[in-house]
Amino acid sequence: MAKEKETKTMANTVIGSSIVVDGEITGEESLTILGTVKGKIATGQAVVVEPGANVEADVEAQTVTVSGKLTGNVTAREKLELRPEAKMVGNAKAPRIVVADGAMFKGNVDMDV
């Protein structure tokens, strides 16, 4: 039964809350971060920075959703979303950027206008 559950999340990568990754994460599937990532992230799908997560990395992805803490430059090909709990420091580049009430953000915004 646990196996079935696993196969469902098969296409995803999850970095758990007590995990620290120091280096480069690349891939073609969505990435959920609850722990700590330092370095660089590049994926063709979504990146989700969950509450409590700490990311110190340049991020490149289709969509980026931040609820935790993110330090680094973000390039989203589709959309960047900062949720109310988000804390982001760095430059944001995306055609659509959503900043929710309560989110903290410091950096440049580039929407390609």
Added chain:
Amino acid sequence: MADKETVIGLETRISGEIRGDEDLVIRGRVDGKIHLSQTLTVDKGAIVQADIDVRTLVVAGTLVGNIVASESVRLQPTARVVGSLASPRVMMEAGACYRGRVDMGDVEGARAAVASHAVGKPTTSSTTSSDAARTRPAPPRLAAPPKTAVVPAKAPPRAPTPERTTTATPAAPPAFPRVAGAASSAAPAWAKKKIRRR
């Protein structure tokens, strides 16, 4: 939070260091170092090229690197592993491919060797390991392992003992002839090549 176990997915590649205190499942690719206080699972199809220090290790995929597991190592039938292996309990299931040195006694010494291996290159590590074992103040874990009796249930007949103590079994496909002793920690280029092809 239990539903959010850490998974390195099929299409993901990490190069660098992974540390943590929870279970980790690798289905994709990891190059570098892995240090966990829990269980590491290298799933079928996964490719890992890393020095590993974990509590328990389960391998069903491909793994190249030096392994230290403070509790146990299990190589499942689909496993292909190259590198030295230190753990008090080692289980190899029929079909698993392994080449390298197994040490079921001195986990601490191996750990020190893997740690120092981070700086130097493999060639030195076989000497360092024995040195470290010697200089270490009376490894307390060494006293413990009568457990060591819990040994490969059914090791496949060709499970290579890197030292050529077993001169018998001439039929055994010349296990890995070039490996007598020394080269155990290095993962020779040809071995990597072989694995990549898969």
